[in-house]
Every structure is written in C-alpha cells, then in structure tokens.
Amino acid sequence: MIDTKPESDPYIEHRRLLFSTAYRMLGSVTDTEDVLQDAWLTWNSADRVAIRHPKAYLVRTVTNLSLNRLTSARATRETYVGPWLPEPLLTSPDAAVETEMADTVSTAMLVVLETLTPVERAVFLLREVFSYSHAEIADTLDRPEPAIRQIAHRAREHVQARRPRFDTDRARREEITARFITACSGGDLNAVMELLAPDVTAWTDGGGKVTAALRPLHGPDHVARWLLGVLAKPQSAGVVLEAGTINGELGVLFAAGDMPVGALTFDMVDGRLHNVRLQVNPDKLNGLHTPATAPPLPGR
Incomplete structure (x- = not known):
C-alpha cells in the first residue's frame, strides 16, 4: 500500500520556535509576524533539495531577519515619544508554570534585553534560552x-547584573493582583498606595498616541495618583480591569468591551508592586488576544 500522507512542511512544524525566537529578539508581536512572513517567502523560494x-x-x-529589523528599529526608538516598552503578549496560564521559560519572555526581561x-x-537568546552551541x-x-x-x-554577565529579582509565588501574586x-476600580488611593513598594517606579508607553507619562x-503617591487619574478620565469610562497572564506572568488587562486598551505588568517584591509597566500605545496591543490564539512559549 502506498503511503499518501503529505510530507509535513518544516516551516509549519517549527513556526512556534520561529515566533518565539523573533519575539524575544524584537519585543514586538507586529514586527515578529512581519519577520515570519519574510522568512516564509524566503523558505518558499529556496531550493529545498539543497537545504540539509x-x-x-x-x-x-x-x-538574521530579526537582527536587520532590530538594527533599524533602534534608530527609530531614539525619537520615540516617551518611554519605550515591549509589545505585550497574552499567554496561556499554563505557560507561567514553566517559570524559567516564562522569565525569558517577561516584560522585565525584554526590557533588559533591549539594553544589549x-x-x-541574538547570541544570548540562542545560547541561554534555546541552548544552541x-x-x-x-x-x-x-x-x-x-x-x-x-x-x-x-x-x-550584562543580563545577570540587570535581571530583576522578584517574588515567584503564584498564589501570592494572584492575591495582590486581585487587591490591586x-x-x-474603586478609585481607592490609599489602598493602591499600600500595594506599591516604597521605591516603586512606573513607566507608561503611549507612543504619543494616547495619554501617558x-x-x-x-x-x-505619584504612581497611584497618576493611575487613578487616568482611570477617572472621560475616555476611560467603561474600561474594565481584569487579571490576565501577560508574557508568562500574571498582570492586569485593560479592556473596553472586547477591545484591549492596555496591559500592566509588574515585578512583585515582598508582596508589593515594583517596576510597574503600563502599555497603552494602541499600535502595540496586537498581542492581547485570547490565550487560545496567542502563541505559546516553546523551548528549542
């Protein structure tokens, strides 16, 4: 009997790995999808017989496509309006169980990688994350x-010196996130301040498109008042806050109906929020879809 099962396409087989590689390189879902499209075109026109x-x-x-895009993007980011933050990616809660892998795609880690x-x-990710020789x-x-x-x-050495240290207790993070x-949502200034670390710093990325610091x-005091001030603005009417797994760790999603309008991630130290990062640039919210459609966090 002749086996008529179609041969699997290596591009489809490895797409999760390719997405994971490009996203960690670029910190952008949009740019990652563009890179994968270019990679598919390159693969589709290549001489498959010659590829061992x-x-x-x-x-x-x-x-290499990511390297080219990242090199040109760095020049653009020099003129970026306000702080630049990575584009958030909604991931399955199961991904957070893989602590080591989730850490490599956390917003905090992507910010550190941006300093390389x-x-x-590229070398760090291929070596430390995907274990290439x-x-x-x-x-x-x-x-x-x-x-x-x-x-x-x-x-x-660069990453180890700058990698943030924070609590990894999932249950504790769930409790603090719910209280936050x-x-x-209730506009309780004192309650918000109590959940923030004394040396908390907040970065907000609006890209010059929407209100952001x-x-x-x-x-x-400054962080709590700013957050509540934004939520109290007329354009924030109808915005609902809910917990969500963002870049492999529990954070806060801002949504107006079914439309995501922001994502907040943070480091948690001693039960308090530290290094708060709020992404509200409408051009950088494409990765905030349901976990079922968001790419997982694969290894090699």
Whole structure:
C-alpha cells in the first residue's frame, strides 16, 4: 500500500520556535509576524533539495531577519515619544508554570534585553534560552566561534547584573493582583498606595498616541495618583480591569468591551508592586488576544 500522507512542511512544524525566537529578539508581536512572513517567502523560494537541515536554516533566516529589523528599529526608538516598552503578549496560564521559560519572555526581561546590542541579544537568546552551541550560533550568525564565545560571556554577565529579582509565588501574586484591581476600580488611593513598594517606579508607553507619562514616575503617591487619574478620565469610562497572564506572568488587562486598551505588568517584591509597566500605545496591543490564539512559549 502506498503511503499518501503529505510530507509535513518544516516551516509549519517549527513556526512556534520561529515566533518565539523573533519575539524575544524584537519585543514586538507586529514586527515578529512581519519577520515570519519574510522568512516564509524566503523558505518558499529556496531550493529545498539543497537545504540539509531545514530547522537550522529557518532559525538562521529568522535570526538574521530579526537582527536587520532590530538594527533599524533602534534608530527609530531614539525619537520615540516617551518611554519605550515591549509589545505585550497574552499567554496561556499554563505557560507561567514553566517559570524559567516564562522569565525569558517577561516584560522585565525584554526590557533588559533591549539594553544589549542586536548581536549580543541574538547570541544570548540562542545560547541561554534555546541552548544552541557556540559552534551552531557561529554558523547561524556567520561569525568566528571564539568571537561568539566572547559575546555570549559579555551578554550573560550584562543580563545577570540587570535581571530583576522578584517574588515567584503564584498564589501570592494572584492575591495582590486581585487587591490591586479592586483598589484601582474603586478609585481607592490609599489602598493602591499600600500595594506599591516604597521605591516603586512606573513607566507608561503611549507612543504619543494616547495619554501617558513622558517620564518615569517615582514613589507610591505619584504612581497611584497618576493611575487613578487616568482611570477617572472621560475616555476611560467603561474600561474594565481584569487579571490576565501577560508574557508568562500574571498582570492586569485593560479592556473596553472586547477591545484591549492596555496591559500592566509588574515585578512583585515582598508582596508589593515594583517596576510597574503600563502599555497603552494602541499600535502595540496586537498581542492581547485570547490565550487560545496567542502563541505559546516553546523551548528549542
């Protein structure tokens, strides 16, 4: 009997890995989808017979396309209006169970990765997140292996020095998030302030499109008053706050009906919110769909 089962397409088979690689490189769902589209066009026009290792070929293609896009994006971000934050991605609650993997895509980590050069970022992710060997990375980036080893060491030290330390107790985070939502929804200034760390800092990314603080806010009083002030504005009428798993960790979604209008993530230290990040730029909310349609957080 002849097996008529169609041969699987390596691009489809590895798409989750390709999305995961590009998203961690770019911190943008929109740019990631553009990169994957370009990668598909490259793959579709390639001589498949000459490609001995499709997975390696695809990862190399996506990595280099992401490098090119990230290099040009950095120039654009220099003229960005207000703080720049990554584009949030709604993920399945199950992804948060994989603590190590979720940490590599958390908003806090993406902010740290943003301080690396594009090449350092690529090397760090391929080595530390996807466990590629130095030789494989050298082949992917077309650089000498000794140079890759040096870049990997430098990038790892850089990230370790800046990686935030915060509580990982899921139950505690759920409790604090629920209390925070109740306090904000009720306009209770004192209750909001009690949930903020004494040295809390908040960044808000409106991209010049909607109301957002153009500089970081410091201290419980300033942060709480700003948050409640935004929620009290006429354009915020009908906006509902609810808990959601954003970039692998529990955060707060802002929605008007079925339309997402913002996402708030934070580090939690000793049961209080620290390093609050609010994304409200309407051009950067494409990843806030239902977890069923959001790509998971795959490993290698």
